[in-house]
Amino acid sequence: MSPKKSFHTSNPETDTAIDRTIPDFPAAQLSDEDRYFRAHKPPKYLDELSAEVSEFVEFHLKNSKKNIVLVTSGGTTVPLENNTVRFIDNFSAGTRGATSAEYFLENGYAVIFLHREFSLLPYSRHYSHTTNCFLDYMTEEDNKVQINRDFADEMLVVLRKYNAAKESNSLLLIPFTTVNQYLYTLKTISEILHRVDTRALFYLAAAVSDFFLPQSKMPQHKIQSQESGGKLIIDLEPVPKFLSRLVDNWAPAAMIVSFKLETDNTILIKKAKNALTRYQHQLVIGNLLQTRKKEVVFVTTDEPDQWIKLTDEEYKNKEEIEKIIIPAVIERHHKWIKQRNENKQK
Ligand code: PMT
Structure with a gap:
């Protein structure tokens, strides 16, 4: 028999009574985020995408025991028409995301790379989006196509890393184009990564639109200039x-790292701190548009702001700042896993 309790839940609480000074308890409200998902259709391919991500995650849970990072990369579009001719875009070439993904892979992580379709990808980024045509990397010798000797050594290094990622099934490429596709996909992948518990890391480098045109207000066909008197006035809603x-x-x-992009250096740190207070996540990496490849700042609630900078010499020699950023993020992730596991045991 259990020891005698000093309370009974069936006893009424006689000291409470009607109190008209307390305002009525409002009916539960839908949050902006829930309202968004109710009012917007998911992309048709979402189930297929979800199966692919689940398979990747299960593979690593069972076989490799690697930590898994979701890297988001590139800008989202906001279509203005259903049959989209015009859209609003967000700035991002995908350099930060694609470069970071490579360093995560090198440091033993499995990477889900959620990227704007046709933006930069890990490994191929070294040869796409450059002023060189891809044929410039090749020459003809003895009636055969060969790799141009000027690029061959460097390409071999990249090729080996690419093959290693492929052979170990450590890189999963998942595309998005519109902000709606991005939000649904982020939600779906996050819910799958729930299974990975503390070993999941979110590294949100994508530039997500702050404003969008709801599906209910989107015209089906191309907007006609004659019908609007030659002017186009767009009324966008804030993205939750x-x-x-x-x-x-x-x-x-999971540990969550977001980025904060600004163009005015006097507000960067303040905006990064606001994001931390608002979302209560673990790390904001602040960067300025003008200097993003040379310096970033780590902002947390419990440590002084930490700047990571390349010297002019390193920058000139094409060193990549992500080579320093990623080990620093991973170190924090390892601490996060350790702390959370210790807390669970208490
Ligand atoms: O690709 P590059 O050319 O190399 O450029 C890299 C970069 C400058 C785009 C990148 O380093 C960067 O700073 N990315 C984030 C830019 C940004 O626009 O952040 P934001 O202020 O919109 O959003 C802050 C964070 O909140 C983001 O991590 C985003 O995932 C998140 N967010 C944003 C909007 C929204 N509705 N919901 C969100 O959760």
């Missing part, structure tokens, strides 16, 4: 801030 959903519900045990 999904980061709090990610932190609280979709993947609460």
